Amino acid sequence: MTQYKKHLPEKQERHRLFGSVSPGKRTKPTEKDAMADLQNTQNDFLFHIDAVGITNVTHPMTIHGEIEPHTQTSVAKFTMTSSIVQQSKGTNMSRFTEQLEAYYQKQRLTTNLKDLKAFTKELSTRLKTTDATIDITVPYFYQQRGPHSQLQGLNHVDLTIKVTYDTSSGFTVHVGLAATITTLCPCSKEISEYSAHNQRGIVSITTELDPLFDETTSDWKKWLLEMAESNASAKIHPVLKRTDEKVVTEHAYENPRFVEDMVRLVSADLYEREDVVAFKVTCRNEESIHLHDAIASITYDKRVENR
Numbered sequence: 103m104t105q106y107k108k109h110l111p112e113k114q115e116r117h118r119l120f121g122s123v124s125p126g127k128r129t130k131p132t133e134k135d136a137m138a139d140l141q142n143t144q145n146d147f148l149f150h151i152d153a154v155g156i157t158n159v160t161h162p163m164t165i166h167g168e169i170e171p172h173t174q175t176s177v178a179k180f181t182m183t184s185s186i187v188q189q190s191k192g193t194n195m196s197r198f199t200e201q202l203e204a205y206y207q208k209q210r211l212t213t214n215l216k217d218l219k220a221f222t223k224e225l226s227t228r229l230k231t232t233d234a235t236i237d238i239t240v241p242y243f244y245q246q247r248g249p250h251s252q253l254q255g256l257n258h259v260d261l262t263i264k265v266t267y268d269t270s271s272g273f274t275v276h277v278g279l280a281a282t283i284t285t286l287c288p289c290s291k292e293i294s295e296y297s298a299h300n301q302r303g304i305v306s307i308t309t310e311l312d313p314l315f316d317e318t319t320s321d322w323k324k325w326l327l328e329m330a331e332s333n334a335s336a337k338i339h340p341v342l343k344r345t346d347e348k349v350v351t352e353h354a355y356e357n358p359r360f361v362e363d364m365v366r367l368v369s370a371d372l373y374e375r376e377d378v379v380a381f382k383v384t385c386r387n388e389e390s391i392h393l394h395d396a397i398a399s400i401t402y403d404k405r406v407e408n409r
């Protein structure tokens with residue numbers, strides 16, 4: 103054992119040495135009922151507030167899906183809000199995290215839309231408001247196989263889920279993801295004697311789901327990922343042997359894509375899905391021959407005719 107030579111004062115003494123002082127005289131109530139409740143003050147506070155709540159909340163949540171691994175725990179970022187009326191000074195912030203803990207304890211803090219809808223509706227009840235919104239971003243891991251060797255490894259995308267509950271209009275559900283893909287430049291391929299430059303592209307999709315969407319028969323994560331990857335020049339792979347690398351390289355050369363091509367092709371797939379009411383698709387290519395990125399996006403609402 104190491105022999106210590108210094109003689110240190112007791113811990114409390116050390117704290118005093120570094121500035122800690124004895125507690126002062128307490129005059130304010132310590133019982134909850136006797137405390138001022140500023141946030142529940144009623145008056146004319148000039149404006150209605152659209153959204154008040156908490157953001158950047160980091161919390162584990164469970165993801166179930168059709169792709170392997172079928173169940174995983176990931177670390178999500180939550181934003182939870184509701185509106186408050188002009189007559190109310192403030193929201194009861196602690197109730198947002200109380201609701202999170204309640205769902206965590208009963209093991210219902212999952213990406214299942216049924217759980218999230220129940221969560222959002224209960225949140226509005228807990229807050230005594232007419233609406234509530236939760237906005238979640240969570241990394242989702244999935245097995246990706248090399249196209250020839252079939253060797254697998256974990257890839258990930260960022261899922262986004264936004265659920266709004268309003269007592270008058272009911273639920274609105276948006277789901278999406280941001281997936282990384284390879285794009286090979288069609289222009290470069292066309293003009294060059296050899297080769298073509300390629301880059302990493304990030305395809306971000308947000309969809310508004312039809313209210314009748316049934317997640318028990320349709321895994322939205324799976325079909326959104328398929329849309330992003332199947333329209334790309336090539337997929338991204340964690341494990342590639344030489345036999346795989348040849349397939350990926352040749353596949354990219356045979357499927358060149360501009361950012362415009364990507365957003366149009368993914369939009370076409372989304373347009374064909376009856377359970378998608380509206381969508382936004384963005385592609386951002388981290389250009390390998392520039393320091394800047396290339397971007398394109400399409401926003402489309404099937405309820406708006408004559409486009």
Ligand SMILES: Nc1nc2c(ncn2[C@@H]2O[C@H](COP(=O)(O)OP(=O)(O)OP(=O)(O)O)[C@@H](O)[C@H]2O)c(=O)[nH]1
Nearest residue numbers: 134139140141142154191192193194195196197198
């Ligand atoms: N409304 C409001 N609350 C804040 C703000 N900043 C911090 N708080 C939070 O106020 C919370 C405590 O208030 P409440 O949640 O109303 O606590 P409470 O009145 O004891 O809780 P209930 O019994 O549920 O009404 C703490 O969680 C603080 O984090 C703010 O800008 N606005």
